[in-house]
Amino acid sequence: MSISIKNQSEIDKMRIAGKLAAEVLEMIVPHVVPGVTTDELDQICHNYIVNDQQAIPAPLNYRGFPKSICTSINQTICHGIPSDKKLKKGDIINIDITVIKDEYHGDTSKMFCVGAVSPHAQRLINITQESLFKAIEIVKPGTTLGDIGHVIQKYAESNRYSVVREFCGHGIGKQFHEDPHVMHFGKAGEGEVLQAGMIFTIEPMLNIGKRHMKVLKDGWTAVTKDRSLSAQWEHTILVTPTGHEVLTLRQEEM
Ligand code: MF3
Ligand code: CO
Ligand code: CO
Numbered sequence: 001m002s003i004s005i006k007n008q009s010e011i012d013k014m015r016i017a018g019k020l021a022a023e024v025l026e027m028i029v030p031h032v033v034p035g036v037t038t039d040e041l042d043q044i045c046h047n048y049i050v051n052d053q054q055a056i057p058a059p060l061n062y063r064g065f066p067k068s069i070c071t072s073i074n075q076t077i078c079h080g081i082p083s084d085k086k087l088k089k090g091d092i093i094n095i096d097i098t099v100i101k102d103e104y105h106g107d108t109s110k111m112f113c114v115g116a117v118s119p120h121a122q123r124l125i126n127i128t129q130e131s132l133f134k135a136i137e138i139v140k141p142g143t144t145l146g147d148i149g150h151v152i153q154k155y156a157e158s159n160r161y162s163v164v165r166e167f168c169g170h171g172i173g174k175q176f177h178e179d180p181h182v183m184h185f186g187k188a189g190e191g192e193v194l195q196a197g198m199i200f201t202i203e204p205m206l207n208i209g210k211r212h213m214k215v216l217k218d219g220w221t222a223v224t225k226d227r228s229l230s231a232q233w234e235h236t237i238l239v240t241p242t243g244h245e246v247l248t249l250r251q252e253e254m
Pocket of ligand 3: 096097098107108109234
């Protein structure tokens, strides 16, 4: 139970892995349209990661996960399994990409709208993304994990959303999930103190309704108990001596 501090050569590899994961999300944009199945999205991403990037899709066979990406639609919170189900106009979907390149992991996800979506879905998506960036903004040496959770919880709840508690961000490196657990709720000043060289994800999941979830019989798909919409955004972040560097930033965010 200790948080690793990455050295320069590890950071260089994490930067590459992060960039590749971000590029998968950029590549898939034109494919996320009404009528496409999540299996087709999985196959396109898998082929791109393996053939173009010469990298490895980390989810495939991870603890028995059967596909190369996670696709979480509407009331699915996270860990949705690609299937032959077609996307339809008005759906919101999170696509979560994790690649391994040169033994190191990059992990990132974003929300996509399928055609036009309802204003309440769009608002959930926006507030969730803003909660991630409010947390990223405070990442620097001396900030605590509790500070990160607090910023997200405060922003979510002040906008009348709930924060899912069962899943959290995580340290990342040679392992997909390393210490620490990065909670998306908490108290300012509590928890581990950040130090330069730490790398972890922040990946808040916000629900329109109550925070509670259940896992479907497939053992993976986490959905809201009350079937309300859920959204998630994720980045992999390096703590630098003066602040932070988002390793999975996309062009649209620069
Ligand atoms: N990418 C997810 C995360 O952000 C983990 C997915 S585990 C899987 O931590 F097995 F479902 F792929
Ligand atoms: Co993650
Ligand atoms: Co992820």
